[in-house]
């Protein structure tokens with residue numbers, strides 16, 4: 001077993017220096033699986049945010065980072081990838097204890113984080129401007145890509161280091177400086193990322209990290225006049241507030257928000273593959289996944305067989321100790337989230353939805369008796385039921401029947417969200433027609449895996465705007481500057497005077 005050296009009290013990273021919060025305040029960070037205290041975490045004040053932003057601004061304005069050659073900046077990002085890889089065991093365990101996710105899930109994430117840093121390290125030297133057709137024969141015209149400036153990166157608790165990396169890696173690759181704010185419940189791996197960045201050679205002030213338990217902390221970052229862009233992942237409700245606040249200073253904003261993503265399963269789907277994919281699509285990370293396939297739309301001909309097979313396999317899913325490699329589903333990360341899941345299961349029962357699997361908290365023995373665990377749960381529901389329409393963000397899925405391809409598409413699109421979808425069919429024409437008709441940022445056909453570096457990820461509709469993970473993401477961390485050069489022999493004299 002890897003040992004952890006979580007410090008008793010964590011600090012803020014500001015201008016390359018680790019320091020306590022301005023007034024010395026801290027809050028307690030606990031393991032959701034057993035209630036154990038993991039650390040006391042620095043509670044940043046507004047002055048601390050100002051200091052972090054000032055450090056990021058100064059580093060940006062001095063050109064310490066953006067002025068480096070692309071090759072040098074890329075090498076530093078590759079070094080970060082290497083250090084993350086070397087420490088992945090310890091980072092994974094830290095994530096497990098902070099978040100409650102399973103060790104298997106966390107290890108997979110660490111590999112994906114290495115891939116993400118490597119992808120953007122490779123992108124640094126390929127982020128070109130263009131030579132344009134000149135508007136006049138005496139002109140040269142070209143564009144250059146310049147970093148957008150200081151980025152405020154705000155992340156949720158469900159994939160703490162992964163989602164931080166989706167922002168920090170492209171922001172650094174584009175030459176930006178960053179103030180990173182992890183979620184209150186899961187700050188520990190972001191702090192490690194700060195250490196890794198310094199060790200890899202990221203200059204002082206380029207990556208700053210502020211932690212805290214209040215909602216104001218994020219608000220202060222979004223309001224701050226010296227920040228140029230906000231990269232936010234979180235709920236749609238908070239995302240709307242972020243957009244409103246950022247509008248006051250016309251900051252650039254990318255929003256990765258909530259979802260109620262469907263698995264659309266046609267009669268002709270491979271039953272085993274579709275069942276395995278649908279189980280993973282909802283129960284992976286205890287359903288605390290923005291792209292969780294929390295609606296399973298089933299064509300009539302396969303409806304009963306699918307539900308029977310799903311229930312049989314769901315009974316084999318092990319909810320338990322997150323640190324046990326045999327566990328499939330770990331703890332629910334936060335009390336509020338646990339209560340929300342419980343309340344949706346009550347709502348489901350009130351709405352007349354029929355529980356096929358689960359529907360209640362899981363009681364575990366020993367040290368885990370005080371932890372927050374929920375049994376994998378599935379309901380037969382109506383498309384209009386709240387449990388089939390609203391984001392629950394837990395291991396709860398609804399089965400809804402359909403008859404025709406057109407109905408499947410209408411049901412899939414009948415949502416305020418549009419983050420992801422899956423389509424299961426052996427008919428490639430039908431699968432692709434359906435994929436094209438669904439209004440969401442990602443559609444996976446006959447596979448549970450659809451998130452990879454290099455493949456843009458983001459939402460339609462109220463799932464947000466902007467894309468992460470793609471090469472195009474580099475554009476969202478940069479501005480286009482047009483440069484026009486007059487090359488005529490005679491000077492221009494527009495007024496003729």
Ligand code: NAD
Pocket residue numbers: 154155156157158159163181182183184214215216217218219222233234235236237238239241242255256257258259289290291391393419458459463464
């Ligand atoms: P949340 O919106 O409550 O919080 C997200 C982050 O914003 C946290 O760091 C929080 O401290 C901060 N915050 C809170 N109030 C703020 C404010 N007024 N201004 C600025 N920042 C503020 O979300 P959560 O509960 O942490 O995460 C769950 C949500 O995130 C779900 O809705 C999920 O779908 C979504 N999510 C989306 C994606 C995606 O890529 N689309 C990925 C993961 C999670």
